Amino acid sequence: MAALLTATAAAAGYEAVPVTAESTTEEHGWIRKAQTADSAAFGSLYRMHVDRVYGLCLRMTGNVAEAEDCTQDAFIQAWSKLNNFRGESAFSTWLHRVAVNTVLGRMRKSRREQDRIRAVSDVLPAPETIGDSGGLRDLEQAIDELPSGARHVFVLHAVYGYSHDETSDMLGIAAGTSKAQLHRARRLLAQQLKTECA
Amino acid sequence: MNETDNNNFDDELMAAAAELATEVTPDRDLWPGIEQALPHPGRPARTVWNSTWAQAAAVLLLVGGSSGVTYLAITEDLSPLPPVAGGPTLVFEPVSGSFGSMYNLGPDYQDARRSLVATVDEELGRLTAEERNEVQKNIDVIRAAIEEINKALAAEPDNALLQKLLLSTYRDELGLMMRVDKITSAAMRRGDI
Numbered sequence: 001m002a003a004l005l006t007a008t009a010a011a012a013g014y015e016a017v018p019v020t021a022e023s024t025t026e027e028h029g030w031i032r033k034a035q036t037a038d039s040a041a042f043g044s045l046y047r048m049h050v051d052r053v054y055g056l057c058l059r060m061t062g063n064v065a066e067a068e069d070c071t072q073d074a075f076i077q078a079w080s081k082l083n084n085f086r087g088e089s090a091f092s093t094w095l096h097r098v099a100v101n102t103v104l105g106r107m108r109k110s111r112r113e114q115d116r117i118r119a120v121s122d123v124l125p126a127p128e129t130i131g132d133s134g135g136l137r138d139l140e141q142a143i144d145e146l147p148s149g150a151r152h153v154f155v156l157h158a159v160y161g162y163s164h165d166e167t168s169d170m171l172g173i174a175a176g177t178s179k180a181q182l183h184r185a186r187r188l189l190a191q192q193l194k195t196e197c198a
Numbered sequence: 199m200n201e202t203d204n205n206n207f208d209d210e211l212m213a214a215a216a217e218l219a220t221e222v223t224p225d226r227d228l229w230p231g232i233e234q235a236l237p238h239p240g241r242p243a244r245t246v247w248n249s250t251w252a253q254a255a256a257v258l259l260l261v262g263g264s265s266g267v268t269y270l271a272i273t274e275d276l277s278p279l280p281p282v283a284g285g286p287t288l289v290f291e292p293v294s295g296s297f298g299s300m301y302n303l304g305p306d307y308q309d310a311r312r313s314l315v316a317t318v319d320e321e322l323g324r325l326t327a328e329e330r331n332e333v334q335k336n337i338d339v340i341r342a343a344i345e346e347i348n349k350a351l352a353a354e355p356d357n358a359l360l361q362k363l364l365l366s367t368y369r370d371e372l373g374l375m376m377r378v379d380k381i382t383s384a385a386m387r388r389g390d391i
Contacts, residue, residue: 039236046229051221058222068224069354075232139214158215190207 031091035082042082046075049092053099059155060103062144070106074099100156100170107148142192143185150185153178158185231353318375333374340371 027048033041053074058067078098085094143151143159156167157178168178322330347364354360 039233042236043229043233046232050228051223054224054228055220055222064225068226068228071224072228072232072235075228076235079232079236139211140218143215154215158212159218160220161216186208186211189211190204193211194207 027091028087031082031085031087034079035085039079042075042079045091049095050075052092053095056096056099056155056160057103059143059159060100060152061107062151066106070099070103073106074102077102096160097170100152104152104171138193139189142189145192146185146188150181150188153181154185154189157182234353314372314375336374337371340367340374343367344371 027045030041030044030048034045050071054067054071057070057074058064061067061070074095078095081098085091143154146154152171153167156162156170157164162170164175164178164182168175171178173181322333325333344364344367347360347367351360351364
């Protein structure tokens with residue numbers, strides 16, 4: 001999996017920032033400085049996390065322009081709420097939560113979800129084909145076409161690895177609803193991918 | 199397809215989902231827009247550019263600019279023969295030619311604009327002080343509009359409405375320069391008679 005992700009990252013033209021003990025210590029320093037309104041330190045945090053936040057926003061919105069706006073809003077929100085971060089969870093998890101809230105808030109405000117200027121599959125890195133279930137690109141596209149509720153749960157749980165409790169907490173839904181949406185997502189994905197294979 | 203097949207497919211699906219890239223690099227640098235919007239202590243908080251207000255301001259400026267241009271055009275034939283030179287020189291500053299993250303003003307436009315700017319710079323000396331002031335006011339209005347729209351576009355580079363508005367404002371600027379050229383050409387013809 002690591003090899004695949006590294007290859008995918010290289011294909012996408014960016015270098016992954018490995019999370020090491022050293023970078024975590026560095027991150028803590030930036031967080032402390034940013035909490036004293038040091039925007040340069042916050043810029044370092046931005047550079048460290050932007051790809052992951054943008055990836056999440058892109059998968060949740062399925063819209064490049066909207067994902068860019070969400071990413072910017074998420075970091076602005078994070079800046080204003082930074083003093084609330086007590087280190088009880090990883091900074092990346094806290095930031096993800098802020099990003100998810102931003103995406104949901106924006107989606108509630110506007111109904112631009114259908115206004116997809118560019119399909120996600122056009123900008124995501126070209127993945128390698130695995131197994132006999134079709135390529136990852138097919139899966140990318142199939143996820144993109146899921147209804148928003150099912151897509152959000154699937155992205156957070158299956159792609160980003162959050163538990164149902166974490167996913168439901170982030171999305172503001174019951175854990176049972178999260179499980180139901182995941183089941184729905186899997187059913188819809190199976191239908192779509194099997195149809196494509198056939 | 200039996201239950202075992204379904205379970206296998208589900209397992210494969212979840213395994214494949216876990217292999218998907220979780221990090222994607224944005225096509226453009228989002229940091230400048232974020233940094234601009236960060237509220238700092240002692241500095242009033244700014245949200246990401248409110249394009250509605252920016253657009254409203256730009257439209258107001260453009261309406262004012264258009265009125266000025268119209269005034270200039272109406273009074274064209276009534277202008278007295280212009281004295282040559284005198285007064286400060288008006289200079290058309292180069293403007294940004296970017297249109298969000300996806301478009302740029304083409305080289306043909308830039309060439310045409312450069313050529314027109316050079317001509318207009320020469321012709322402005324032939325206008326009366328009143329006409330020059332009027333031209334200056336219009337230039338200021340249009341430049342302010344361009345600046346406002348560019349600021350809004352810095353925050354929302356792919357806002358199609360802002361892109362159209364900026365294009366329209368550049369056209370107005372070209373139109374103003376062409377009118378100045380036309381006025382001075384007409385004055386020269388009258389002076390030549």
